[in-house]
Amino acid sequence: MQHPQPLNNLPLEVQHLGKSLGGAQLFSDVSLQLQAGETLAVVGESGSGKSTLLHLMAGLDSADSGDVLWQGENIQHWSANQQAARRLEHVGLVFQAYYLMPHLTARQNVELPFLLAGKTPDEAHCMRLLELVGVADKTSRYPRELSGGEQQRVAIARALALTPPLLLADEPTGNLDEDNADNVLTVLLDACKQQGCALVMVTHSERAAGRLQRKLNLTQHRLAGG
Numbered sequence: 001m002q003h004p005q006p007l008n009n010l011p012l013e014v015q016h017l018g019k020s021l022g023g024a025q026l027f028s029d030v031s032l033q034l035q036a037g038e039t040l041a042v043v044g045e046s047g048s049g050k051s052t053l054l055h056l057m058a059g060l061d062s063a064d065s066g067d068v069l070w071q072g073e074n075i076q077h078w079s080a081n082q083q084a085a086r087r088l089e090h091v092g093l094v095f096q097a098y099y100l101m102p103h104l105t106a107r108q109n110v111e112l113p114f115l116l117a118g119k120t121p122d123e124a125h126c127m128r129l130l131e132l133v134g135v136a137d138k139t140s141r142y143p144r145e146l147s148g149g150e151q152q153r154v155a156i157a158r159a160l161a162l163t164p165p166l167l168l169a170d171e172p173t174g175n176l177d178e179d180n181a182d183n184v185l186t187v188l189l190d191a192c193k194q195q196g197c198a199l200v201m202v203t204h205s206e207r208a209a210g211r212l213q214r215k216l217n218l219t220q221h222r223l224a225g226g
């Protein structure tokens with residue numbers, strides 16, 4: 001389905017999304033628009049469906065009703081292969097638990113998306129990203145040799161390796177102490193800004209949410225605010 005909005009100004013739009021899990025209705029009429037380069041926080045009580053909503057935006061799950069429009073196209077009807085290709089090239093994902101490949105060094109983790117996309121890694125670009133997130137002196141270390149904050153910095157660099165227009169982050173600072181969380185969020189926001197990448201971040205932290213341009217609250221099965 002084509003959408004009349006210009007592609008570059010409105011990469012992501014969610015229309016009247018409904019989702020039930022385990023027989024319970026999580027949300028029934030969730031809509032939002034995300035402009036290019038915009039940063040949006042999604043807050044809400046535990047169990048309200050924030051992660052599920054993010055998974056729908058990533059094409060990792062499908063909704064019961066409503067549409068997820070990606071650059072004007074409804075991804076709800078895409079095949080698993082199309083979804084995977086979109087995620088690889090256009091959507092960076094960052095999770096609370098980092099999910100780095102344990103047998104690859106920090107540099108190799110950041111180069112991995114190039115290999116998965118059948119491309120030669122742009123080594124200079126990957127090094128620039130590792131510098132940008134503040135781990136340039138640890139690029140030969142394996143994840144087990146990095147702190148939690150350092151692992152998340154590498155995961156952010158990996159998510160941005162192919163310069164996606166959208167980054168989806170689920171509690172990216174949830175495992176970090178307050179100072180570390182502040183620093184990693186600074187890195188995340190700076191890196192998104194430098195790359196012109198829009199960000200949707202799920203968080204429990206009002207403090208973290210307050211640093212993004214907009215905040216929406218998933219409450220009583222709807223998205224409210226901002």
Ligand SMILES: Nc1ncnc2c1ncn2[C@@H]1O[C@H](COP(=O)(O)OP(=O)(O)OP(=O)(O)O)[C@@H](O)[C@H]1O
Binds near residue numbers: 048050
């Ligand atoms: N596969 C599943 N089958 C059944 N119920 C599920 C499944 N996945 C999640 N749920 C339930 O759906 C609800 C929403 O989960 P979700 O992880 O989206 O919430 P959340 O707002 O991100 O929560 P939190 O803030 O605690 O991470 C929860 O009650 C959860 O137990």
